[in-house]
Amino acid sequence: MSRHAKLGRREVLRIGGFSVATAAVISACGEHERGQVGRVGTAGTTSSLPQAVVTNVTLLRTASSIEHSVISVYDQVIGNSELLDAKYDDMAKRLRDDHAAAAKAIETLTTDASGEAWTCGNPKFDDVIVTPVLNRITKGSEATATASAVEPSDDPHRDILHFLHGLESVTAAMYQSFVPQFSAADLRAEGMTAGVRSARHAALLALTINPDRPGGLVNFTDAVNAEPASPPTTAAATTTTTQNIASPSGGGATAAPVQQTEIPTVTAIPSAFGSLAATPLVVGRGDENGTRLKLNVETPSLNSFVYEYMKPTC
Protein backbone atom coordinates (compact mmCIF):
# COMPACT_ATOMS: atom_id res chain seq x y z
CA MET A 1 0.00 0.00 0.00
CA SER A 2 1.35 3.40 -0.83
CA ARG A 3 1.58 5.92 2.07
CA HIS A 4 1.78 8.84 -0.27
CA ALA A 5 -1.70 9.93 -1.00
CA LYS A 6 -1.88 12.43 -3.74
CA LEU A 7 -2.98 16.01 -2.94
CA GLY A 8 -6.38 16.12 -4.51
CA ARG A 9 -8.48 19.08 -5.56
CA ARG A 10 -10.64 18.74 -2.45
CA GLU A 11 -7.68 18.84 -0.14
CA VAL A 12 -6.31 21.92 -1.82
CA LEU A 13 -9.67 23.65 -1.40
CA ARG A 14 -9.87 22.47 2.20
CA ILE A 15 -6.43 23.90 3.01
CA GLY A 16 -7.24 27.15 1.25
CA GLY A 17 -10.58 27.49 3.03
CA PHE A 18 -9.03 26.75 6.39
CA SER A 19 -6.41 29.43 5.79
CA VAL A 20 -9.03 32.04 4.98
CA ALA A 21 -11.17 31.08 7.97
CA THR A 22 -8.17 31.27 10.29
CA ALA A 23 -7.26 34.66 8.89
CA ALA A 24 -10.79 35.90 9.48
CA VAL A 25 -10.84 34.70 13.09
CA ILE A 26 -7.47 36.23 13.86
CA SER A 27 -8.39 39.50 12.25
CA ALA A 28 -11.71 39.66 14.12
CA CYS A 29 -9.79 39.49 17.37
CA GLY A 30 -7.33 42.17 16.35
CA GLU A 31 -7.48 45.92 16.84
CA HIS A 32 -8.13 47.99 13.82
CA GLU A 33 -9.59 51.45 14.29
CA ARG A 34 -6.75 53.15 16.08
CA GLY A 35 -7.61 54.68 19.40
CA GLN A 36 -11.04 53.09 19.67
CA VAL A 37 -12.15 49.87 21.23
CA GLY A 38 -14.18 47.74 18.86
CA ARG A 39 -17.53 46.28 19.79
CA VAL A 40 -19.33 43.22 18.48
CA GLY A 41 -23.09 42.97 18.36
CA THR A 42 -25.71 45.48 19.32
CA ALA A 43 -25.17 47.57 22.42
CA GLY A 44 -25.83 51.06 23.65
CA THR A 45 -23.84 53.83 22.07
CA THR A 46 -20.84 55.17 23.88
CA SER A 47 -19.33 58.60 23.88
CA SER A 48 -15.61 59.10 24.18
CA LEU A 49 -14.15 61.48 26.76
CA PRO A 50 -12.94 64.82 25.44
CA GLN A 51 -9.26 65.40 25.00
CA ALA A 52 -7.75 66.96 28.13
CA VAL A 53 -4.62 68.58 26.81
CA VAL A 54 -2.63 71.09 28.84
CA THR A 55 -1.97 73.91 26.43
CA ASN A 56 -1.09 77.55 26.88
CA VAL A 57 -4.80 78.34 26.58
CA THR A 58 -5.62 75.82 29.31
CA LEU A 59 -3.12 77.47 31.65
CA LEU A 60 -4.39 80.95 30.84
CA ARG A 61 -8.01 79.91 31.42
CA THR A 62 -7.00 78.34 34.72
CA ALA A 63 -5.20 81.52 35.75
CA SER A 64 -8.21 83.72 35.01
CA SER A 65 -10.48 81.23 36.79
CA ILE A 66 -8.43 81.47 39.97
CA GLU A 67 -8.41 85.26 39.69
CA HIS A 68 -12.22 85.20 39.52
CA SER A 69 -12.44 82.83 42.48
CA VAL A 70 -10.32 85.23 44.52
CA ILE A 71 -12.39 88.20 43.36
CA SER A 72 -15.56 86.43 44.51
CA VAL A 73 -14.13 86.00 48.00
CA TYR A 74 -13.20 89.69 48.20
CA ASP A 75 -16.70 90.59 47.00
CA GLN A 76 -18.21 88.55 49.82
CA VAL A 77 -16.13 90.11 52.59
CA ILE A 78 -15.73 93.75 51.54
CA GLY A 79 -18.32 95.84 53.34
CA ASN A 80 -19.27 92.96 55.61
CA SER A 81 -17.95 94.12 58.96
CA GLU A 82 -18.68 90.76 60.56
CA LEU A 83 -16.15 89.13 58.28
CA LEU A 84 -13.65 91.89 57.51
CA ASP A 85 -12.77 94.69 59.89
CA ALA A 86 -14.01 97.90 58.26
CA LYS A 87 -10.56 99.46 58.60
CA TYR A 88 -9.29 97.00 55.98
CA ASP A 89 -12.01 97.70 53.43
CA ASP A 90 -9.90 100.11 51.37
CA MET A 91 -7.00 97.70 51.28
CA ALA A 92 -9.28 94.83 50.29
CA LYS A 93 -10.89 96.90 47.55
CA ARG A 94 -7.49 97.73 46.15
CA LEU A 95 -6.41 94.08 46.16
CA ARG A 96 -9.70 93.06 44.59
CA ASP A 97 -9.28 95.64 41.82
CA ASP A 98 -5.77 94.38 41.13
CA HIS A 99 -7.18 90.89 40.63
CA ALA A 100 -9.88 92.22 38.34
CA ALA A 101 -7.20 93.91 36.24
CA ALA A 102 -5.12 90.73 36.20
CA ALA A 103 -8.13 88.65 35.15
CA LYS A 104 -8.86 91.06 32.32
CA ALA A 105 -5.25 90.92 31.12
CA ILE A 106 -5.18 87.12 31.24
CA GLU A 107 -8.48 86.90 29.37
CA THR A 108 -7.07 89.11 26.63
CA LEU A 109 -4.04 86.82 26.39
CA THR A 110 -6.41 83.85 26.13
CA THR A 111 -8.30 85.29 23.17
CA ASP A 112 -5.03 86.37 21.58
CA ALA A 113 -3.97 82.71 21.77
CA SER A 114 -7.17 81.72 19.89
CA GLY A 115 -8.83 80.44 23.04
CA GLU A 116 -12.13 81.18 24.69
CA ALA A 117 -11.62 83.41 27.71
CA TRP A 118 -12.76 81.99 31.05
CA THR A 119 -14.64 84.59 33.08
CA CYS A 120 -15.94 82.40 35.92
CA GLY A 121 -14.39 81.08 39.08
CA ASN A 122 -12.48 77.82 39.08
CA PRO A 123 -15.10 75.07 39.62
CA LYS A 124 -12.82 72.67 41.44
CA PHE A 125 -11.12 75.33 43.55
CA ASP A 126 -14.48 76.81 44.54
CA ASP A 127 -15.88 73.42 45.51
CA VAL A 128 -12.89 72.18 47.43
CA ILE A 129 -11.45 75.33 48.98
CA VAL A 130 -13.54 78.50 48.79
CA THR A 131 -16.98 77.18 49.74
CA PRO A 132 -15.87 74.86 52.58
CA VAL A 133 -13.67 77.53 54.14
CA LEU A 134 -16.29 80.27 54.02
CA ASN A 135 -18.94 77.89 55.33
CA ARG A 136 -16.75 76.82 58.24
CA ILE A 137 -16.08 80.44 59.14
CA THR A 138 -19.63 81.74 58.79
CA LYS A 139 -21.79 78.71 59.58
CA GLY A 140 -19.58 76.17 61.31
CA SER A 141 -20.47 72.61 60.46
CA GLU A 142 -23.49 70.45 61.13
CA ALA A 143 -23.50 67.44 63.40
CA THR A 144 -22.91 64.06 61.81
CA ALA A 145 -23.26 60.51 63.08
CA THR A 146 -19.74 60.65 64.43
CA ALA A 147 -19.09 64.31 65.19
CA SER A 148 -20.84 67.07 67.06
CA ALA A 149 -21.86 70.28 65.34
CA VAL A 150 -19.26 73.04 65.23
CA GLU A 151 -20.26 76.64 65.76
CA PRO A 152 -19.18 79.45 63.47
CA SER A 153 -15.69 80.88 63.83
CA ASP A 154 -14.63 82.27 67.17
CA ASP A 155 -12.76 85.05 65.31
CA PRO A 156 -14.03 85.62 61.75
CA HIS A 157 -11.82 88.67 61.25
CA ARG A 158 -8.72 86.62 61.94
CA ASP A 159 -9.86 83.75 59.75
CA ILE A 160 -10.81 85.91 56.79
CA LEU A 161 -7.44 87.67 56.80
CA HIS A 162 -5.67 84.32 56.94
CA PHE A 163 -7.86 83.01 54.15
CA LEU A 164 -7.11 86.02 51.97
CA HIS A 165 -3.40 85.63 52.70
CA GLY A 166 -3.61 81.98 51.70
CA LEU A 167 -5.44 82.82 48.48
CA GLU A 168 -2.88 85.46 47.54
CA SER A 169 0.03 83.12 48.30
CA VAL A 170 -1.46 80.34 46.20
CA THR A 171 -2.23 82.69 43.32
CA ALA A 172 1.36 83.89 43.28
CA ALA A 173 2.62 80.31 43.45
CA MET A 174 0.28 79.33 40.62
CA TYR A 175 1.86 81.83 38.27
CA GLN A 176 5.30 80.65 39.34
CA SER A 177 4.33 77.04 38.69
CA PHE A 178 3.03 77.91 35.23
CA VAL A 179 6.35 79.40 34.10
CA PRO A 180 7.98 76.12 33.02
CA GLN A 181 4.66 74.91 31.62
CA PHE A 182 4.08 77.79 29.23
CA SER A 183 5.69 77.09 25.89
CA ALA A 184 5.97 80.79 25.01
CA ALA A 185 8.42 83.08 26.81
CA ASP A 186 6.18 86.14 26.57
CA LEU A 187 3.37 84.33 28.39
CA ARG A 188 5.76 83.51 31.22
CA ALA A 189 6.60 87.19 31.64
CA GLU A 190 2.95 88.24 31.44
CA GLY A 191 1.93 85.61 33.96
CA MET A 192 4.67 86.53 36.40
CA THR A 193 3.69 90.19 36.20
CA ALA A 194 0.40 89.13 37.78
CA GLY A 195 2.21 86.71 40.09
CA VAL A 196 4.47 89.45 41.41
CA ARG A 197 1.39 91.51 42.25
CA SER A 198 -0.19 88.65 44.20
CA ALA A 199 3.07 88.03 46.06
CA ARG A 200 3.04 91.66 47.22
CA HIS A 201 -0.58 91.31 48.25
CA ALA A 202 0.36 88.29 50.34
CA ALA A 203 3.24 90.20 51.93
CA LEU A 204 0.98 93.12 52.80
CA LEU A 205 -1.62 90.82 54.33
CA ALA A 206 1.08 89.04 56.33
CA LEU A 207 2.23 92.40 57.71
CA THR A 208 -1.38 93.15 58.60
CA ILE A 209 -1.94 89.81 60.32
CA ASN A 210 1.37 89.47 62.13
CA PRO A 211 2.48 92.60 64.04
CA ASP A 212 5.68 90.99 65.35
CA ARG A 213 8.91 92.58 64.21
CA PRO A 214 10.90 91.21 62.55
CA GLY A 215 8.80 88.02 62.87
CA GLY A 216 6.08 89.40 60.63
CA LEU A 217 8.63 90.66 58.14
CA VAL A 218 11.00 87.76 57.59
CA ASN A 219 11.16 84.12 58.49
CA PHE A 220 12.53 83.80 62.03
CA THR A 221 15.05 81.10 61.13
CA ASP A 222 16.29 82.97 58.09
CA ALA A 223 16.80 86.08 60.18
CA VAL A 224 18.81 84.23 62.81
CA ASN A 225 20.92 82.48 60.20
CA ALA A 226 21.58 85.71 58.38
CA GLU A 227 22.85 87.54 61.41
CA PRO A 228 23.42 85.39 64.46
CA ALA A 229 24.96 88.28 66.37
CA SER A 230 21.72 90.21 66.30
CA PRO A 231 18.86 87.81 66.85
CA PRO A 232 15.35 89.12 66.39
CA THR A 233 13.96 90.86 69.42
CA THR A 234 10.52 89.36 69.17
CA ALA A 235 11.34 85.70 69.43
CA ALA A 236 8.39 83.61 70.40
CA ALA A 237 8.55 82.83 74.12
CA THR A 238 8.77 79.20 75.04
CA THR A 239 5.58 78.09 76.70
CA THR A 240 5.81 75.91 79.77
CA THR A 241 3.18 74.12 81.73
CA THR A 242 3.52 74.02 85.49
CA GLN A 243 1.99 71.28 87.55
CA ASN A 244 1.43 71.47 91.28
CA ILE A 245 1.96 67.91 92.41
CA ALA A 246 1.28 68.82 96.05
CA SER A 247 -2.23 69.79 95.19
CA PRO A 248 -3.29 67.74 92.27
CA SER A 249 -6.47 68.68 90.60
CA GLY A 250 -8.97 66.02 89.74
CA GLY A 251 -12.20 64.59 90.84
CA GLY A 252 -14.50 67.55 91.21
CA ALA A 253 -12.07 70.01 89.62
CA THR A 254 -13.15 71.61 86.35
CA ALA A 255 -11.64 70.08 83.21
CA ALA A 256 -8.99 72.07 81.38
CA PRO A 257 -10.29 73.84 78.27
CA VAL A 258 -9.76 71.96 75.03
CA GLN A 259 -6.66 73.15 73.24
CA GLN A 260 -7.61 74.63 69.88
CA THR A 261 -5.53 73.91 66.78
CA GLU A 262 -2.77 76.45 66.52
CA ILE A 263 -3.11 78.98 63.69
CA PRO A 264 0.15 79.03 61.71
CA THR A 265 1.96 82.33 61.80
CA VAL A 266 2.43 84.14 58.54
CA THR A 267 5.43 86.10 57.37
CA ALA A 268 5.87 88.66 54.63
CA ILE A 269 9.05 86.97 53.39
CA PRO A 270 8.59 83.33 54.33
CA SER A 271 11.58 81.94 52.41
CA ALA A 272 14.44 82.92 50.13
CA PHE A 273 12.88 81.33 47.05
CA GLY A 274 9.28 81.13 45.96
CA SER A 275 7.81 77.91 47.26
CA LEU A 276 5.48 75.65 45.30
CA ALA A 277 4.59 73.62 48.36
CA ALA A 278 1.00 73.57 49.55
CA THR A 279 -0.07 76.58 51.60
CA PRO A 280 -1.38 75.49 55.02
CA LEU A 281 -4.65 77.08 56.04
CA VAL A 282 -6.29 76.70 59.44
CA VAL A 283 -9.62 78.43 60.06
CA GLY A 284 -12.81 78.22 62.07
CA ARG A 285 -13.68 77.20 65.58
CA GLY A 286 -12.31 73.90 66.75
CA ASP A 287 -14.58 70.90 67.08
CA GLU A 288 -15.10 68.97 70.34
CA ASN A 289 -11.43 68.00 70.19
CA GLY A 290 -10.33 71.52 69.42
CA THR A 291 -9.53 70.69 65.81
CA ARG A 292 -10.12 73.55 63.41
CA LEU A 293 -10.57 73.13 59.67
CA LYS A 294 -7.12 72.41 58.25
CA LEU A 295 -6.44 72.54 54.54
CA ASN A 296 -3.35 72.37 52.39
CA VAL A 297 -4.10 74.64 49.47
CA GLU A 298 -2.25 73.46 46.38
CA THR A 299 -1.51 75.31 43.17
CA PRO A 300 -3.86 74.29 40.33
CA SER A 301 -2.92 71.08 38.59
CA LEU A 302 -4.46 68.42 36.36
CA ASN A 303 -7.67 68.09 38.38
CA SER A 304 -8.34 71.82 38.59
CA PHE A 305 -7.15 73.01 35.19
CA VAL A 306 -9.78 74.67 33.04
CA TYR A 307 -9.36 72.65 29.86
CA GLU A 308 -10.39 74.00 26.49
CA TYR A 309 -13.40 71.68 26.23
CA MET A 310 -14.93 73.06 29.46
CA LYS A 311 -17.78 75.53 29.15
CA PRO A 312 -18.37 78.38 31.62
CA THR A 313 -21.39 77.93 33.88
CA CYS A 314 -21.56 81.31 35.55
Add this chain to the structure above:
Amino acid sequence: MDIDVKEPAPDDGALRRRLLGIGLGGAAVSLLPFLSGRASATTPPNSTPDSTAVPTTSTPPKRPTTDDVTLLGFAQGVELAARNLYDVALGADDFDDSTRAVLATIRESHESYATSLSGLLGRQAPQTPDAVFDHLQSSFSGDPRSVLQSAYALESTAVATHIEILGKLQGTDGAALIASILIVEARHGTVLAALSEATILDDLLVSVEADALTPAEG
Protein backbone atom coordinates in the same frame (compact mmCIF):
# COMPACT_ATOMS: atom_id res chain seq x y z
CA MET B 1 6.05 -8.48 3.81
CA ASP B 2 8.35 -5.88 2.38
CA ILE B 3 7.20 -2.37 2.44
CA ASP B 4 8.29 -0.09 -0.28
CA VAL B 5 9.62 2.98 1.41
CA LYS B 6 11.15 4.48 -1.60
CA GLU B 7 9.82 7.94 -2.31
CA PRO B 8 8.02 7.84 -5.57
CA ALA B 9 8.85 10.65 -7.89
CA PRO B 10 5.90 13.02 -7.92
CA ASP B 11 4.26 13.32 -11.17
CA ASP B 12 3.76 16.78 -12.72
CA GLY B 13 0.04 16.93 -11.78
CA ALA B 14 0.61 16.38 -8.06
CA LEU B 15 3.35 18.97 -7.94
CA ARG B 16 1.09 21.48 -9.60
CA ARG B 17 -1.66 20.87 -7.06
CA ARG B 18 0.71 21.16 -4.12
CA LEU B 19 2.07 24.44 -5.41
CA LEU B 20 -1.48 25.69 -5.91
CA GLY B 21 -2.38 24.84 -2.29
CA ILE B 22 0.70 26.53 -0.93
CA GLY B 23 -0.03 29.54 -3.07
CA LEU B 24 -3.59 29.80 -1.73
CA GLY B 25 -2.38 29.56 1.85
CA GLY B 26 0.26 32.21 1.23
CA ALA B 27 -2.29 34.44 -0.39
CA ALA B 28 -4.61 34.12 2.60
CA VAL B 29 -1.81 35.03 5.01
CA SER B 30 -0.76 37.96 2.88
CA LEU B 31 -4.34 39.20 2.85
CA LEU B 32 -4.51 39.06 6.63
CA PRO B 33 -3.82 42.73 7.32
CA PHE B 34 -6.32 43.74 4.68
CA LEU B 35 -8.99 41.33 5.90
CA SER B 36 -8.51 42.35 9.50
CA GLY B 37 -9.78 45.81 8.69
CA ARG B 38 -12.96 44.36 7.22
CA ALA B 39 -13.79 41.41 9.37
CA SER B 40 -13.39 42.88 12.87
CA ALA B 41 -15.80 44.99 14.89
CA THR B 42 -15.90 48.72 14.56
CA THR B 43 -17.18 51.54 16.70
CA PRO B 44 -20.78 52.23 15.79
CA PRO B 45 -21.24 55.20 13.52
CA ASN B 46 -23.72 56.87 15.87
CA SER B 47 -21.30 57.08 18.79
CA THR B 48 -19.81 60.42 19.58
CA PRO B 49 -16.25 60.57 18.46
CA ASP B 50 -14.03 63.29 19.79
CA SER B 51 -14.09 65.94 17.14
CA THR B 52 -11.78 68.29 19.01
CA ALA B 53 -8.56 68.58 17.15
CA VAL B 54 -5.63 68.05 19.47
CA PRO B 55 -3.58 71.21 19.32
CA THR B 56 0.02 70.88 18.45
CA THR B 57 2.47 72.05 21.03
CA SER B 58 6.15 72.71 20.84
CA THR B 59 8.19 71.67 23.82
CA PRO B 60 10.65 74.34 24.94
CA PRO B 61 14.18 73.25 25.84
CA LYS B 62 15.02 72.57 29.45
CA ARG B 63 18.63 73.64 29.54
CA PRO B 64 19.63 77.25 28.85
CA THR B 65 20.32 78.06 25.24
CA THR B 66 23.34 80.11 24.20
CA ASP B 67 21.29 83.29 24.41
CA ASP B 68 19.89 82.18 27.75
CA VAL B 69 23.38 81.85 29.16
CA THR B 70 24.04 85.51 28.41
CA LEU B 71 20.76 86.58 30.01
CA LEU B 72 21.19 84.41 33.09
CA GLY B 73 24.78 85.58 33.47
CA PHE B 74 23.49 89.14 33.45
CA ALA B 75 20.91 88.23 36.08
CA GLN B 76 23.65 86.79 38.24
CA GLY B 77 25.60 90.03 37.96
CA VAL B 78 22.57 91.98 39.18
CA GLU B 79 22.19 89.66 42.17
CA LEU B 80 25.86 89.93 43.10
CA ALA B 81 25.62 93.70 42.86
CA ALA B 82 22.56 93.67 45.14
CA ARG B 83 24.36 91.51 47.67
CA ASN B 84 27.32 93.88 47.69
CA LEU B 85 25.03 96.89 48.09
CA TYR B 86 23.42 95.34 51.17
CA ASP B 87 26.90 94.68 52.51
CA VAL B 88 27.54 98.40 52.24
CA ALA B 89 24.29 99.14 54.07
CA LEU B 90 24.99 96.64 56.84
CA GLY B 91 28.45 98.12 57.31
CA ALA B 92 26.85 100.97 59.24
CA ASP B 93 25.47 100.70 62.77
CA ASP B 94 22.51 102.94 62.15
CA PHE B 95 19.74 100.35 62.02
CA ASP B 96 17.66 98.93 64.81
CA ASP B 97 17.69 95.18 65.39
CA SER B 98 14.55 94.49 63.36
CA THR B 99 15.67 96.45 60.34
CA ARG B 100 19.11 94.95 60.53
CA ALA B 101 17.69 91.43 60.65
CA VAL B 102 15.56 92.13 57.59
CA LEU B 103 18.39 93.67 55.59
CA ALA B 104 20.69 90.80 56.49
CA THR B 105 18.06 88.27 55.43
CA ILE B 106 17.51 90.00 52.10
CA ARG B 107 21.29 90.19 51.60
CA GLU B 108 21.53 86.43 52.15
CA SER B 109 18.72 85.86 49.68
CA HIS B 110 20.50 87.79 46.94
CA GLU B 111 23.63 85.79 47.54
CA SER B 112 21.56 82.59 47.30
CA TYR B 113 20.13 83.75 43.98
CA ALA B 114 23.60 84.41 42.58
CA THR B 115 24.77 81.01 43.81
CA SER B 116 21.79 79.25 42.24
CA LEU B 117 22.38 80.95 38.91
CA SER B 118 26.02 79.97 39.17
CA GLY B 119 24.95 76.38 39.70
CA LEU B 120 22.77 76.50 36.63
CA LEU B 121 25.39 78.09 34.41
CA GLY B 122 28.43 76.24 35.72
CA ARG B 123 31.69 77.51 34.32
CA GLN B 124 29.84 79.94 32.10
CA ALA B 125 28.68 81.97 35.09
CA PRO B 126 30.41 85.37 34.99
CA GLN B 127 30.64 85.72 38.81
CA THR B 128 31.00 89.48 38.33
CA PRO B 129 28.80 92.08 40.03
CA ASP B 130 26.88 94.27 37.63
CA ALA B 131 27.97 97.89 37.19
CA VAL B 132 24.79 99.01 38.96
CA PHE B 133 26.77 98.48 42.16
CA ASP B 134 29.05 101.37 41.29
CA HIS B 135 26.10 103.57 40.43
CA LEU B 136 24.19 102.93 43.66
CA GLN B 137 26.97 102.34 46.18
CA SER B 138 26.82 105.83 47.65
CA SER B 139 23.06 105.66 48.16
CA PHE B 140 23.42 102.59 50.39
CA SER B 141 25.29 104.44 53.10
CA GLY B 142 24.20 107.31 55.29
CA ASP B 143 20.75 108.07 56.58
CA PRO B 144 18.88 104.79 57.34
CA ARG B 145 15.65 106.05 55.83
CA SER B 146 17.31 106.94 52.51
CA VAL B 147 19.11 103.58 52.51
CA LEU B 148 15.77 101.82 52.87
CA GLN B 149 14.36 103.84 50.01
CA SER B 150 17.36 102.97 47.86
CA ALA B 151 16.91 99.31 48.73
CA TYR B 152 13.22 99.59 47.85
CA ALA B 153 14.14 101.02 44.43
CA LEU B 154 16.80 98.36 43.94
CA GLU B 155 14.33 95.55 44.58
CA SER B 156 11.86 97.04 42.14
CA THR B 157 14.63 97.33 39.56
CA ALA B 158 15.55 93.70 40.12
CA VAL B 159 11.92 92.62 39.66
CA ALA B 160 11.56 94.61 36.44
CA THR B 161 14.87 93.25 35.14
CA HIS B 162 13.97 89.64 35.87
CA ILE B 163 10.54 89.96 34.26
CA GLU B 164 12.23 91.33 31.15
CA ILE B 165 14.71 88.45 31.19
CA LEU B 166 11.89 85.97 31.70
CA GLY B 167 10.24 87.23 28.55
CA LYS B 168 13.33 86.24 26.56
CA LEU B 169 14.48 82.99 28.13
CA GLN B 170 13.82 79.83 26.14
CA GLY B 171 15.03 77.11 28.50
CA THR B 172 12.57 76.19 31.23
CA ASP B 173 15.21 75.46 33.87
CA GLY B 174 16.43 79.05 33.81
CA ALA B 175 12.90 80.43 33.57
CA ALA B 176 11.73 78.44 36.59
CA LEU B 177 14.68 79.63 38.66
CA ILE B 178 14.16 83.27 37.73
CA ALA B 179 10.45 82.93 38.57
CA SER B 180 11.22 81.55 42.03
CA ILE B 181 13.55 84.52 42.61
CA LEU B 182 11.05 87.05 41.28
CA ILE B 183 8.22 86.01 43.54
CA VAL B 184 10.29 86.74 46.66
CA GLU B 185 12.03 89.88 45.42
CA ALA B 186 8.56 91.29 44.88
CA ARG B 187 7.86 90.73 48.58
CA HIS B 188 11.13 92.47 49.50
CA GLY B 189 9.73 95.73 48.14
CA THR B 190 6.63 95.59 50.32
CA VAL B 191 8.66 94.79 53.42
CA LEU B 192 11.14 97.59 52.76
CA ALA B 193 8.25 100.00 52.24
CA ALA B 194 6.79 98.91 55.57
CA LEU B 195 10.16 99.44 57.25
CA SER B 196 10.18 102.92 55.78
CA GLU B 197 6.81 103.40 57.51
CA ALA B 198 4.98 103.81 54.23
CA THR B 199 1.22 103.83 54.60
CA ILE B 200 0.10 104.51 51.04
CA LEU B 201 -1.04 101.37 49.27
CA ASP B 202 0.67 102.35 46.02
CA ASP B 203 3.99 102.44 47.86
CA LEU B 204 3.42 99.24 49.80
CA LEU B 205 2.36 97.38 46.66
CA VAL B 206 5.04 98.98 44.46
CA SER B 207 2.44 100.10 41.96
CA VAL B 208 5.01 101.88 39.83
CA GLU B 209 7.76 99.42 38.93
CA ALA B 210 11.27 100.78 38.28
CA ASP B 211 12.88 100.56 34.87
CA ALA B 212 14.59 97.31 34.03
CA LEU B 213 18.34 97.09 33.63
CA THR B 214 19.65 95.75 30.36
CA PRO B 215 22.98 94.11 29.64
CA ALA B 216 24.01 97.06 27.47
CA GLU B 217 23.25 99.57 30.19
CA GLY B 218 24.61 97.37 32.90
